[in-house]
Amino acid sequence: GENVEQHPSTLSVQEGDSAVIKCTYSDSASNYFPWYKQELGKRPQLIIDIRSNVGEKKDQRIAVTLNKTAKHFSLHITETQPEDSAVYFCAASSAAGNKLTFGGGTRVLVKP
Amino acid sequence: DAGVIQSPRHEVTEMGQEVTLRCKPISGHNSLFWYRQTMMRGLELLIYFNNNVPIDDSGMPEDRFSAKMPNASFSTLKIQPSEPRDSAVYFCASMAYINEQFFGPGTRLTVL
Numbered sequence: 001g002e003n004v005e006q007h008p009s010t011l012s013v014q015e016g017d018s019a020v021i022k023c024t025y026s027d028s029a030s031n032y033f034p035w036y037k038q039e040l041g042k043r044p045q046l047i048i049d050i051r052s053n054v055g056e057k058k059d060q061r062i063a064v065t066l067n068k069t070a071k072h073f074s075l076h077i078t079e080t081q082p083e084d085s086a087v088y089f090c091a092a093s094s095a096a097g098n099k100l101t102f103g104g105g106t107r108v109l110v111k112p
Numbered sequence: 113d114a115g116v117i118q119s120p121r122h123e124v125t126e127m128g129q130e131v132t133l134r135c136k137p138i139s140g141h142n143s144l145f146w147y148r149q150t151m152m153r154g155l156e157l158l159i160y161f162n163n164n165v166p167i168d169d170s171g172m173p174e175d176r177f178s179a180k181m182p183n184a185s186f187s188t189l190k191i192q193p194s195e196p197r198d199s200a201v202y203f204c205a206s207m208a209y210i211n212e213q214f215f216g217p218g219t220r221l222t223v224l
Contacts, residue, residue: 001170034212034213042217043203043215043216043217043218044155044203044215045215046212046213046214049212089155098143098160098162098167098207099157099160099167099168100145100157100213101157102154102155102157104154105154105155
């Protein structure tokens with residue numbers, strides 16, 4: 001089955017700096033890669049996703065890149081703000097598109 | 113739409129007791145997922161349903177866990193008998209076809 005590795009497990013950045021989280025996946029047939037943000041005590045919520053026919057996608061301060069050849073994808077947060085502090089999860093879906101396999105999560109702390 | 117609804121939000125029980133967690137997916141969504149989240153194991157998929165039919169239950173830890181989806185608007189996850197190591201946050205999520213999974217608020221289960 002699919003295996004998703006996520007790095008780093010924790011990330012501390014100064015407000016205004018950029019944060020980058022990287023994920024690798026094992027199943028070359030995976031074609032959907034969402035990123036979820038989970039604030040303390042809250043549910044995971046989708047912040048951005050990318051499909052395998054696209055190499056990069058951007059939404060304001062958040063961008064995701066996908067390299068299908070190398071089987072890795074990354075989340076980039078620019079101009080970080082304290083409200084970006086949360087745990088971020090990457091995921092990859094099976095070829096059938098339903099089952100998500102999540103990475104282990106990255107705890108991001110933005111220091112003011 | 114109220115989003116995915118889960119009940120109870122918190123459950124404290126004693127070892128050996130039966131626990132039933134409930135989920136109402138978003139109307140019109142045809143896939144439903146049960147996840148368990150712990151610090152040690154992260155976010156794990158337990159089981160998912162497509163059109164009320166269980167598709168993959170390979171994540172169900174053992175026979176003490178069972179899940180049902182009698183109709184498109186209701187699902188249960190049952191643990192019998194419960195054990196302290198079952199303590200976790202249990203999330204239900206629903207999805208419309210191959211798209212974003214929407215998570216419910218979760219049920220925080222504590223087994224004493």
